Amino acid sequence: MAGLFDKQAEIYADARPTYPKEWYSMLAGLTSSHTLAWDVATGNGQAAIGVAEYYEHVVATEVSKEQLNHVKPHPRIRYEHTPLSLNDDDLVKLVGGEGTVDLITVATAIHWFDLSRFYSVVNRLLRTPGGVLAVWTYSGFEVFPLFDVVFKRFSDTTLPYFDPKVKYVLEEYRTLPFPFERLDLGFEGNPKPMDMKREVSFAGFLRFLRSYSGVTTAKERGVDLLSKEVVGELESAWGGPSLIRKVVYKGWMLIGRVKK
Template identity: 60%
Template structure:
């Protein structure tokens, strides 16, 4: 997936949902120590900034230089480029060594990883006992009864252009391999369902759609999924270009410990 999101890096900053602050409080309450957190696949650093309120230091890594150039700065966050290929030993040195990390988190990215290798690395890095790994994502957006069916029809047109790894997102991480002892997040189901509210204008929503990797892939293949007619239909069902709506991203999270 290296380079898959480089072209949309600037769009990510202002269109992707902001994870609620209480998520980070919830995760911090599950780790007895709060020295070091590792945000893997940090993108523009949104999650890194959120968790920095609870940990002394956050190391935020990404394979994309373009994404890191858009990252938001914070005195307790250190951004590190981890190019492909990079060895596990190099990452161990960058992050802090065996049993050094209190919280490892991956927002909207773990399904792109070489999971056996990443989980092996995470197991070595996590503090024992007490270190927690949390992965989360979202796979749907709720806007209104009028807009949602139109959005579904558009989403269906994107299906041939997604990377195969996106299957784990579509099934809500229910079949994502996750070889860790479950950490209770205060809900009965696993993965734990969570909502992310966000205020967006139609233009903001459209920019979010244009940041989808499937939309970019289709365009590279000569297919414009967001043609003028499609955009007009989406805009009409939204309620017009000037209407700002409160939308809800439907998210889910897995958390575990060694």
């Protein structure tokens, strides 16, 4: 994943939907203490800031220096650059030491990870009992039927340019390896549906599309998936550039504890 979002880091920070405050409140209610949280692949720090409302200290780590250039400072957040060359022992020490972390969050990123390595670190860091790992993503969205049909045609053109690991997102994290004691919260072990609603202009929505890794990869290969013609078709279906629409991003969350 390192470097994948560097080129669109500024767009990414501006365009991606904000995670609801209720998510963090729910997660805080699942941990036995609220001393230390670790937000992994923090990007612009969006999730870390939400977590910081409920935890005394938050360590927010990111492999991309460019992403960290766009974070929002917060008195309870310590941002750290963690290059892939950093070994696991040093990472554990950097975050806080073994068995010290109450909550670990990964927002829309775990599908890029070396999962076996990451999960090994999670098992070392999470407080037992009482610590929680929460990972989430969003896959697709709904605006209104006419636009959704037009968007589907565009979305299909991006699929050949996505990394194979994106399949976990397209499958709503249902197939993501997750070797923890799941807290299904009534969903029989399946990812918990976590929709996000946001009112956006067409210009804002277009910035969101430009932050797609598939769109960036295609452009690097000489293919403009958001050509003038495609943008025009999407804008027409939207109803015009000045119209504000309610977009429902379809989210999914997995929550677990270290197995006993």
